[in-house]
Amino acid sequence: xxxxxxxxxxxxxxxxxxxxxxxxxxxxxxxxxxxxxxxxxxxxxxxxxxxxxxxxxxxxxxxxxxxxxxxxxxxxxxxxxxxxxxxxxxxxxxxxxxxxxxxxxxxxxxxxxxxxxxxxxxxxxxxxxxxxxxxxxxxxxxxxxxxxxxxxxxxxxxxxxxxxxxxxxxxxxxxxxxxxxxxxxxxxxxxxxxxxxxxxxxxxxxxxxxxxxxx
Ligand SMILES: [Ca+2]
Ligand SMILES: [Ca+2]
Numbered sequence: 001x002x003x004x005x006x007x008x009x010x011x012x013x014x015x016x017x018x019x020x021x022x023x024x025x026x027x028x029x030x031x032x033x034x035x036x037x038x039x040x041x042x043x044x045x046x047x048x049x050x051x052x053x054x055x056x057x058x059x060x061x062x063x064x065x066x067x068x069x070x071x072x073x074x075x076x077x078x079x080x081x082x083x084x085x086x087x088x089x090x091x092x093x094x095x096x097x098x099x100x101x102x103x104x105x106x107x108x109x110x111x112x113x114x115x116x117x118x119x120x121x122x123x124x125x126x127x128x129x130x131x132x133x134x135x136x137x138x139x140x141x142x143x144x145x146x147x148x149x150x151x152x153x154x155x156x157x158x159x160x161x162x163x164x165x166x167x168x169x170x171x172x173x174x175x176x177x178x179x180x181x182x183x184x185x186x187x188x189x190x191x192x193x194x195x196x197x198x199x200x201x202x203x204x205x206x207x208x209x210x211x212x213x214x215x
């Protein structure tokens with residue numbers, strides 16, 4: 001009989017846990033007055049989510065996208081990654097200033113951001129980008145801090161950075177591709193915000209037919 005009680009207690013416990021998760025209990029932390037999400041996990045399986053903000057700050061009509069152009073100008077789906085170009089096949093060199101911005105998050109103590117960044121091509125790879133925290137007002141991103149600023153490496157890498165300096169704040173995180181021209185295309189994937197850092201292998205850039213840089 002004892003065993004039965006123990007089993008029932010376990011089931012009851014599991015039910016309580018399930019109800020807590022269903023209510024978004026994790027988000028109800030002191031200070032999170034807007035009840036914002038505190039975690040994020042975006043794999044871009046369905047392109048750029050509608051609650052992300054995509055700003056073409058240089059106004060050239062090109063922003064972050066979920067496809068690449070082949071030499072004939074056809075759209076070829078990146079299938080689960082997003083990219084921004086400082087050179088696009090069938091168009092030529094660009095001077096990008098493109099922001100891809102997460103929904104607003106409440107930053108908890110100990111939170112980290114991780115993401116995969118990769119060049120589309122291992123010859124034309126050092127596109128320049130920064131990862132910023134800030135807010136969006138009237139369609140403009142206002143940064144309050146810089147988490148990363150660097151050129152893309154030749155290989156795919158996973159970057160993990162602490163957000164602890166911004167704990168208790170409600171902020172967006174922006175991926176800004178800028179300050180470069182005529183390199184090629186940088187890709188972004190697996191954007192994660194949370195308090196449990198996990199081992200992870202960066203997504204390699206995809207090799208798609210007819211999408212080599214056309215010079
Ligand atoms: Ca642009
Ligand atoms: Ca993906």
